[in-house]
Amino acid sequence: xxxxxxxxxxxxxxENPFLLASAPPTESExxxxxxxxxxxxxxxxxxxxxxxxxxxxxxxxxxxxASADSCQISMKKLPNSALHSSWNWELISDKVLDWxxxxxxxxxxxxxxxxxxxxIMAGSGSDKELANWQLLAKSxxxxxxxxxxxxxxxxxxxxxxxxxxxxxxQELCSYVTQVVKEVATIPVWAKLTPSTTDIVIEAKAAxxxxxxxxxxxxxxxxxxxxxxxxxxFEIHVDGFVSSGGLGGPAILPLALAKMSQMxxxxxxxxxxxxxxxxDFSQALNYFLLGCGTVQVCTAAMLDHAIGPNVIxxxxxxxxxxxxxxxxRGWKSLEDFxxxxxxxxxxxxQIARPTGADYFGGHEVSEGYSGAS
Ligand SMILES: Cc1cc2nc3c(=O)[nH]c(=O)nc-3n(C[C@H](O)[C@H](O)[C@H](O)COP(=O)(O)O)c2cc1C
Numbered sequence: 001x002x003x004x005x006x007x008x009x010x011x012x013x014x015e016n017p018f019l020l021a022s023a024p025p026t027e028s029e030x031x032x033x034x035x036x037x038x039x040x041x042x043x044x045x046x047x048x049x050x051x052x053x054x055x056x057x058x059x060x061x062x063x064x065x066a067s068a069d070s071c072q073i074s075m076k077k078l079p080n081s082a083l084h085s086s087w088n089w090e091l092i093s094d095k096v097l098d099w100x101x102x103x104x105x106x107x108x109x110x111x112x113x114x115x116x117x118x119x120i121m122a123g124s125g126s127d128k129e130l131a132n133w134q135l136l137a138k139s140x141x142x143x144x145x146x147x148x149x150x151x152x153x154x155x156x157x158x159x160x161x162x163x164x165x166x167x168x169x170q171e172l173c174s175y176v177t178q179v180v181k182e183v184a185t186i187p188v189w190a191k192l193t194p195s196t197t198d199i200v201i202e203a204k205a206a207x208x209x210x211x212x213x214x215x216x217x218x219x220x221x222x223x224x225x226x227x228x229x230x231x232x233f234e235i236h237v238d239g240f241v242s243s244g245g246l247g248g249p250a251i252l253p254l255a256l257a258k259m260s261q262m263x264x265x266x267x268x269x270x271x272x273x274x275x276x277x278x279d280f281s282q283a284l285n286y287f288l289l290g291c292g293t294v295q296v297c298t299a300a301m302l303d304h305a306i307g308p309n310v311i312x313x314x315x316x317x318x319x320x321x322x323x324x325x326x327x328r329g330w331k332s333l334e335d336f337x338x339x340x341x342x343x344x345x346x347x348x349q350i351a352r353p354t355g356a357d358y359f360g361g362h363e364v365s366e367g368y369s370g371a372s
Contacts, residue, residue, distance in 0.1 A: 280317020
């Protein structure tokens with residue numbers, strides 16, 4: 001009997017807990033159909049807005065590699081190198097709502113048992129903008145989407161009342177979620193930005209607004225590196241750059257730190273983990289911290305645009321893991337989800353060589369030598 005990879009997450013039944021994240025792999029009907037054929041349990045569409053966006057001239061995404069022979073990290077093709085990260089300054093989908101609606105319906109018709117989450121984004125500067133969130137939500141759900149993901153996290157939107165600018169404001173996180181929940185009959189996930197001081201605050205706000213799950217992380221704000229020969233940024237337009245987003249292996253430990261803060265604070269809530277996943281060992285980190293699903297972007301972009309080999313590796317990895325641990329009675333993700341959540345503690349709770357030498361970082365009046 002083959003292992004049961006299925007999960008129930010926010011009331012939705014996924015045949016496996018692996019989703020393509022909102023990004024180029026899910027930017028078209030053709031890509032999403034290919035992704036479902038390849039075995040992904042679900043997809044989150046590229047973020048859908050109401051107004052057309054215009055991206056910068058030239059490449060929108062590049063990949064950085066780290067050389068094994070030198071200390072170099074570069075977007076140039078280095079010999080003997082491994083993937084370090086993706087860097088992008090792409091905006092949301094350049095196709096607007098009307099383009100997406102019939103496609104969502106058709107995709108669901110062809111794959112009724114696969115899960116399609118529509119990522120949506122509007123502004124927050126006026127009541128009209130807030131009503132746009134409702135319009136997007138209602139339209140996608142009527143078209144057949146199984147759930148909604150609110151993009152409160154794009155780090156490089158060209159509007160000040162959108163994306164991570166909402167995600168950095170706890171009142172707006174709560175309010176936008178609440179506005180969508182007023183019209184939503186399907187689960188609503190809030191995708192938060194990792195670039196705040198304490199993500200637990202924004203997570204709490206989104207849950208207060210009624211979010212059924214938190215998704216994290218979007219890409220981390222970053223700029224491209226400067227080429228030491230040309231003294232130009234490795235990606236630029238007319239010599240200029242602006243802050244963009246870092247994804248891929250480099251962000252795995254950073255994204256896990258954000259996730260562990262939230263799963264510790266809200267152990268009974270639902271979380272979808274993203275950041276630096278390309279095989280099951282990385283996905284396992286998110287599961288052991290408490291996530292119920294995970295999402296993949298960078299690794300899939302580099303694997304035939306939608307990750308047919310990545311999903312195969314993820315599914316095989318989880319199957320092998322369940323088989324290896326069958327003697328512990330583990331039959332599904334629920335049996336090991338969150339198992340390491342409580343191992344992340346304060347520095348002060350980590351053991352010292354001898355407890356008597358520890359003063360919690362405070363001055364000892366007699367000096368260390370006299371404190372034994
Ligand atoms: C080129 C590119 C475009 C992206 N576009 C979106 C988007 O439209 N909406 C969104 O929520 N996240 C977007 N993301 C973020 C990804 O969904 C994901 O959160 C991030 O890349 C981290 O995952 P990874 O390490 O697997 O790449 C984009 C990422 C990349 C690289």
